[in-house]
Amino acid sequence: MKVNEMKASEIQDMSKAYNLHSWSVQGPLKPKVMAKAEGVCFWDGDGKKYFDMSSQLVNLNIGHGNQKVIEAIKDQAEKLAFASPAFALDVRSLLAKRIIDMAPSNMGKVFFTLGGADANENAIKIARLFTGRNKIMSRYRSYHGATYGAANLTGEPRKYACEPGIPGFVKFFDPYVYRAPIDFETEEAATAYYIGQLREQIIYEGRNSVAAIFMESITGSNGVIIPPKGYMKGVRDLCDEFGIMMVCDEVMTGWGRTGKCFGVNNFDVEPDIITFAKGITCGYVPLGGTIVSKAIAKHFDDHFLSCGLTYSAHPIGCAAGLATLDVYEEGKLFDNANAMGAILGDLLETLKSKHACVGDVRYIGLFSAVELVKDKATKEALVPYDGDPDKLMPKINGMLSERGFSTYTHENCIIVAPPLIINEAELKEAMAIMDDVLTIVDETML
Structure with a gap:
């Protein structure tokens, strides 16, 4: 039996027989x-x-x-299908520069990954290495990936399989105004309440122990929860006050999904770290990344960066990323x-x-x-x-x-x-x- 010669029923039966399908009880499935x-x-x-x-x-x-991206993949596969992340390549260099040019003005360098989960895993490590602190705060109605560290960042039920969790991960409540326990008169009033609650929690956790606050810039699968006016600036101010890294997960909201390059661009705020994936190649091949500020990038000029992946900055992924950015611009x-x-x-x-x-x-x-x-x-x-x-x-x-x-x-x-x-x-x-x-x-x- 060959590819393109299989009937739909044969494909479905073979898939059920040999594939484990994500987030599912396998028996009743009819993929x-x-x-x-x-x-x-x-x-x-x-x-x-x-x-x-x-x-x-x-x-x-x-x-x-999209034929432009498909052709870029083909061309790169013929030119150089793989090279260790230790090597400098044209597509790696060009894509990193282009991303920094499109990112908020305080951003300095990119660490490429395969997807969003490992982008968040590396962001956790980078925040801890840079601050020397251990606690990581994230929200209950959040999804940051299913690998072990990313699942501990996650606040919703998909984290349960990874519990008991890793020490040092702390959850706080989202500014979910529609379901808030208080009937706020204005968005600004909601912001004042939620920022006040978060500030108090940081103090209770130990103001010098929190390395980072992770947030989806706009909560994704857990309901597209858009923060009220002033909320993101309020979190930025708290991070500045307590020396905490503000990390924006842009895996869903990055690359034009909200009408701007990154979701955080809607709020006139510059985070310390941005994670991305999905829309950089639109799934044509896997690629993700962790963008760090100039201050964090400079720190690792003389401190060891304990991050590494065999497929980091994969040449075919980088080529696809460059072509995808062209498609966004041209279209x-x-x-x-x-x-x-x-x-x-x-x-x-x-x-x-x-x-x-x-x-x-x-x-x-x-x-x-x-x-x-x-x-x-x-x-x-x-x-x-x-x-x-x-x-x-x-x-x-x-x-x-x-x-x-x-x-x-x-x-x-x-x-x-x-x-x-x-x-x-x-x-x-x-x-x-x-x-x-x-x-x-x-x-x-x-």
């Missing part, structure tokens, strides 16, 4: 077969078309089948994310006003979530946190998929994050599918 893809769509093994409304795993920013995709994001925002607000099951919608650029509730007045979630006994969210996702809208759900939220190349007609056609499905949810699940 969808993806046969081909182009632009914002893909087709399954039976020829059914789907709008890719989550950009796979919020990484396929440039869409499927003005950050601008398109802003333009289409405005349209998506209007569509989401319409869904919120129309459907009883929609408690809240949150959006910035082409990064959004629809939060489902049983009751708008009480804000009771459609499914409880870390529990869905009736499998309502998989049922809703299944209804979307049956109608050609591919995405994923987490807790009681549906993620909507299409490729940055999407146009208005495609966006409206896809969101009409969600409208239909939410009507069914209103009628049958509330």
Whole structure:
């Protein structure tokens, strides 16, 4: 049996027989077969078309089948397929410089990784090495990866498999205003409350023991939680006050997802460390990285950097990264994310006003979530946190998929994050599918 000669049913059966699939009980699985893809769509093994409304795993920013990136991969594979990270290469040097040129002005150097989890692992080590401190603070509604250190950064249920955890990891609460215990009159009032709570916790933990505060610049899979006005500056001020490294996880929000190069650019704040992955190559080949400030980079001029990966700064990944940045620039995709994001925002607000099951919608650029509730007045979630006994969210996702809208759900939220190349007609056609499905949810699940 050869590739391209297998039937869809054979592919699915072999996958179940020999592959362990992520985040799943294996027995009931019927993994969808993806046969081909182009632009914002893909087709399954039976020829059914789907709008890719989550950009796979919020990484396929440039869409499927971009020939410029594919050709860059081919060319680099023929020229030099691999070289140890110890060597200086044209693609490594050029990509690192280009990233620093696009990053906040205080950034100095890049340590390349294979993905977001190991970018965060190395950021933990760098923060500890630079500060000489051991504690790392991160938020409850966060996901930073599934490797052991990144899983200890993570605050939501996917961390449970790595517990009991590593000493020194401390959690704090998100500025999740929609579900706050206080009815704040303004965003600034919410910021004052949450920053005050965080400052108190830092003091209780030992003001000289905290090496870093890790945050997704905008919380991703846990609900696209956008910080209230002044919050990010408030965290920056706390970090400056106590000598703590501010680390922004830009694995999802980096490379135009929010309409700006990095999510943190929306808040006029410069962190000490930025981690990235996903949109730098859009999944065409693996690549991630940890960007450090000029001050941190200078520290390692005469201090040992205890970080290393066999596949760090892989030549093919770097070549793909350079081509991907060209695609963003040539296609003005950050601008398109802003333009289409405005349209998506209007569509989401319409869904919120129309459907009883929609408690809240949150959006910035082409990064959004629809939060489902049983009751708008009480804000009771459609499914409880870390529990869905009736499998309502998989049922809703299944209804979307049956109608050609591919995405994923987490807790009681549906993620909507299409490729940055999407146009208005495609966006409206896809969101009409969600409208239909939410009507069914209103009628049958509330």
